[in-house]
Amino acid sequence: MIRRKYIAACFYLLFTVFLYGVDFTELLEKADGLVNFPDSDFSAEYTIVQDRPGQGQTTTVSAVFRRDSDKKYVIIILKPEISKGQGYLKMEDTLWFYDPESRRFNSTSSKERFQNSNARNSDFTRSTLALDYDVLEGERVKLGRFDCWLLELKANNNEVTYPLMRIWISDDGLVRKTEDYSLSGQLLRTTAIPDYQLTGNKYVPVRILFIDNLAGAIIGGKFVHEKTQITIAGPSLKSVPNSVFSKTFLENIGR
DSSP: OHHHHHHHHHHHHHHHHHHHOOOHHHHHHHHHHHHOOTTSOEEEEEEEEEEETTTEEEEEEEEEEEEGGGTEEEEEEEESGGGTTOEEEEETTEEEEEETTTTEEEEEOTTSBSTTSSSBGGGGSOOOHHHHEEEEEEEEEEETTEEEEEEEEEESSSOSSOSEEEEEEETTSOEEEEEEEOTTOOEEEEEEOOOEEEETTEEEESEEEEEEEEEEEEETTEEEEEEEEEEEEEEEOSOOOGGGSSHHHHHHHTO
16 A cells, blocks of 8 residues: 555656646755755854743844864853853754853754744754755645645655644745654644845845644633744854864853
């Protein structure tokens, strides 16, 4: 039965390529390419506002540095004061969290929540949709003002944060919305990226909204979901010193 479904999916994708002239793998590669920085470094300030219904909002401000060519990134917490100096260092397949209070590094996972928000650590690194997912099917849809391809994706490895995804890619190649699912098909999280800012010849989201489809509270008789909004300011493709991508840098910043 599984083999039949796989064969049917392959025929469907071939038919779609013939009918629309669209290769879904190439579409994912384009989506990755528009937001990745293989030929330059990247840095920006990220303001993360976590909204828990009935509990209010909390704000975290971070400096983010990426070097996609080496699969590295560094995140430094600037605010709030209680978390200032905490940091993350991603080097290839290992992600380290640094706590300046204990002056210790602990390995963590890209799948974990970032600073207890609805964002995950994997949301801060390069996009690898074309590498990590296979397209099961796709269709033309309208998403607000955008004409999009809606693709059903399934992970081809166990390293990704979510094994199943639905993804809306507008005709300019940019991801506008995603839905993240468990392997059983439970909707876990919804992400919206309505606007981008052009930086060089690359695109950086202006805002990213994450909605937790499982967590929230009943407010006024209605269930309200937890959500996190990330606002990205001051994006730059200027070179970042090599010393930034190191444990020593985080230790010095945290002092």
